[in-house]
Amino acid sequence: MENLSSAILFLFALFLVSPARSRVIPGDGARTTWFHVPSSIQKSLAVFPAYSQGERSLDGQKQRSHSSSAFSLPLHPRLSVRPTSERDYKSLTLARLERDSARVKSLQTRLDLAVNGISRSDLKPVGEEELQDEKLEGPIISGTSQGSGEYFSRVGIGNPPSEVYMVLDTGSDVNWLQCSPCADCYQQVDPIFDPANSSTYSPLTCDAKQCRSLQISECRNNTCLYEVSYGDGSYTVGDLATESVTFGGSASVNGVAIGCGHSNEGLFVGAAGLIGLGGGPLSFPSQINVSSFSYCLVDRDSDSSSTLEFDSVTPPDAVTAPLVRNAKLDTFYYVDLTGVSVAGKLIDMPPSLNLKDNGDGGVIVDSGTAVTRLQTDFYDSVRDEFVRGTGHLRGAGGVALFDTCFDLSNRTSVEVPTVSFHFSNGNKLQLPAENYLIPVDSSGTYCFAFAPSSSSLSIIGNVQQQGTRVSFDLARSLIGFSAHKC
Structure with missing residues (x-):
């Protein structure tokens, strides 16, 4: 009996420190999506000619609330x-x-x-x-x-x-x-x-x-x-x-x-x-x-x-998730992320990366960070699954903190794995392909826009938030993500 108890404790401890686990999600919808290359390259080319005649005044622009x-x-x-x-x-x-x-x-x-x-x-x-x-x-x-x-x-x-x-x-x-x-x-x-x-x-x-x-x-x-x-x-x-x-x-x-x-x-x-x-x-x-x-x-x-x-109302079609606060640091907005799926295969976030009572760990949604950061082992599991789904694409060398890049210079549209965030309330936020496959030059090099971090803090960055209205419901402790609400 003592040996059995020891074995159970050992397995439980192993689960807590083990690398991210993955599993296929039944009925999870489309596992691939299409990415249009020329329009993305055109935007990167337009950055420089657009400003060749100096700065533009934006005072006259109108925004729709x-x-x-x-x-x-x-x-x-x-x-x-x-x-x-x-x-x-x-x-x-x-x-x-x-x-x-x-x-x-x-x-x-x-x-x-x-x-x-x-x-x-x-x-x-x-x-x-x-x-x-x-x-x-x-x-x-x-x-x-x-x-x-x-x-x-x-x-x-x-x-x-x-x-x-x-x-x-x-x-x-x-x-x-x-x-x-x-x-x-x-x-x-x-x-x-x-x-x-x-x-x-x-x-x-x-x-x-x-x-x-x-x-x-x-x-x-x-x-x-x-x-x-x-x-x-x-x-x-x-x-x-x-x-x-x-x-x-x-x-x-x-x-x-x-x-x-x-x-x-x-x-x-x-x-x-x-x-x-x-x-x-x-x-x-x-x-x-x-x-x-x-x-x-x-x-x-x-x-x-x-x-x-x-004082804006969260759109009714928003993907919502619990908004969690850190008792040690009230500045950051934490979200209860449980995993990331790639092509319908869910990679569970290890429990060891959850927000702890001492204030360590957790996942924040941040407007100032560009690229989403995941703890290194968790990132490796997500990245490896993405690589498995892009074997048909020509690889390219890494660029700065990006280690997974592709040469799409001669492509018009490419099929890539879907990428989604999963939250503790069971909701899922599927990202548009342009929010995780981004250009790094104007000649067709694209990189997977996630990066590893040695810190226990994970960050959902603004590249992954682009084109999405992000709502912070402070009264109900919810965060909402609404596509195409700009």
Whole structure:
């Protein structure tokens, strides 16, 4: 009996640490789908001629809201706001992937800080001499490596409102923008915001609850100072204040806590700052007290636009999944992913990768990360199944973090395996082929747009979210995915 019990315990332990298991799903529908090559290549070619005559104004573009939301912001891909400095699509791809790696590193670092129990009381105090040049010392705090921000919203700040482009980021809480006078400011599309010209700008005192909510803050002349640092060395430092924020030129919200950055450095090219959409108390959704928000990310190579909406209703045809919160880190939005299927074959996510009580592990949905990251062993199982279904395609060498690529230069349409996410409530989200087979140059090289990660944190990135309205129902703890709702 003792030997039997030992054997059962051994098998149970083996199950917990074993690599991802796979199984065929009966009646799972189509196992392959068609991918149209020429249209994708044409979009990559159009990126550069489209901007040969300079930047285009988007102020006149109209966006169609998908709800009766009172708060709706236009949402633009990065290239429609500011042209790329790269000379060809391969260089653009490599630059994007480099920024993306810095982004992922910053998210993983923030999670490590939370898991290891580092709090504000553990941080080194800032001396008065350091405050003179506003070089606050603090931990690496998650957010976006601003260079990896691929989607921008047009927002009015102050009264009268100054319209600026801001990056949206579900992995960050603190809202901020560059302000004059500038000790150190990077180049942005719009004029630098001057708080002296706004009648609603009000610096926060050091005992304000918003100041106490910062991961790190300091006090100078009874004004709250903030700092946000990112994984690639970028940072913003300045005064924390309240301001009015205007949507679509009409509706506005007063008293939003926002950082007025006088010293900003790094890859923050183009945007004036950042809208934090995370789950913490300083995030934009938390401050305006909405029960939901949603966004739709158009193809990042297009000049189309969509909307970021607050208090929006999840479409009835949405694929929903449980929205899970991390008790150690309230910023990130976790989804209860149970597996990934390729060509109808489900690869179960190992239980060891689930979100743990100590805050480690889990899967987040992130607007700032481009490429979906899966823990290495899990990724290998998904990738290997995809390779088995693409044996008829000509292989190509890997590109940066992509290890599975194909030469489709002489093809018009190709049949590829379907790829779907599976959630704990039994729902399945099937991805369009263009959301997991993406061009890396303009000559027909395509790569499988998933990547391995040595971290226990997995991330569903924005490439896999393109063309889908992603709804965060904060009241019901659900996340919804609605295809073709941009």
